Amino acid sequence: MIEAVGLTKRYGAKTAVYNLSFQVRPGTVTGFLGPNGSGKSTTMRMILGLDAPSHGQVTIGGYPYRKLPNAPRQVGALLDAKAVHGGRHARNHLLCLAQLSGIPARRVDEVLGVVGLQEVARKRSKGFSLGMGQRLGIAAALLGDPQVLLFDEPVNGLDPEGILWVRNLMKSLAAEGRTVFVSSHLMSEMALTAEHLIVIGRGQLLADMSVGDFISANSADFARVRTPDTDPQQREKLTAALTEAGGQVLPEQDGGLRVTGLPLPRISDLAHGADVRLWELSPHQASLEEAYMRMTQGAVDYRSTTDQRAGLQQQLPPGAVPQPQLPVPGQGQHGWYAPPPPQQGGQPFAMPQGAPAAPAPGDANPYAAAPQAPAAAPSPEMTKRSEESR
């Protein structure tokens, strides 16, 4: 088991991780989620003794990593697949790691087989593709047959077959009773791989719960409704009828509507009463991605803005009809994603059960006065909110 208590890490004026407390238990895959720069890699580095906490502590099986006897046999990790000596053959790279930990050479060939790199075992890793590098990093993590495994973005660069393989590998490692802690930005993949989630934003714990609980705590089911594309007035009529009856209606990119606050039969009756034909009326269960977007939308540092193209737009050819601007998820539509669960009344995220641990004495919360993320501003580049604004 991995246990963090009040874990805090500062780099000068920058607080990367603040007062983080959680446990990663054996027997399940635990997903580690958070927006870019939220502190996931920093947390993993502290777990592995590569960075020292400024406050708090993190232990594996009760010991800080550096005090674990023969740590590489107990803990395997993939943090940065590029952190290999590019001039070395893949096999030699693993052999060096094995020899440092008293692992027999035949284990090297085993793990090369497990990750599917037998054919390129004697090729220099600097010629490896991103996916091949990931596989080599996973081989290194598996080398000591450890009980605890950490993977930072393991599917980065893998092809679909590789992604499926990693998913099954993680699950089988957990099914053997191992502790598997894995970070990823691929929510669809995380939904299929992890049973439990730890979610952080700006270095702080936002959620520590099962995937199912996380989705139901951060989103509500909704209905998808579509009227005939040929008659936009029907859509407007239906929107008015549903809104008047107390429903919340949001337009979708394909011309459909997502409706919350009204059960499906009522939507059907209201459509009938307004003389609107329906092409679709379907129940929709929110996805992990939608729940995640809803929870973390206030903790995102790097937000894309609409490309105004600085007057560089091409003139439309004569007779061409300009396409209507449909809403793009995440752009200029704060909270577009899955509606909030009814009991929370629009609260942007659910806190984990049990209050977060108190901050370390004398350790002021650097995020206490953090403002809400600004609405998207017209600028053609990714923006980073300045440190001074916090």
Ligand SMILES: Nc1ncnc2c1ncn2[C@@H]1O[C@H](COP(=O)(O)OP(=O)(O)OP(=O)(O)O)[C@@H](O)[C@H]1O
């Ligand atoms: N060595 C360092 N010195 C200074 N700041 C750092 C250092 N390492 C990380 N940071 C800062 O700490 C914050 C957290 O970074 P971290 O890499 O842990 O985030 P992350 O959640 O892993 O991000 P991503 O999802 O983009 O990989 C960032 O603002 C980053 O710039």
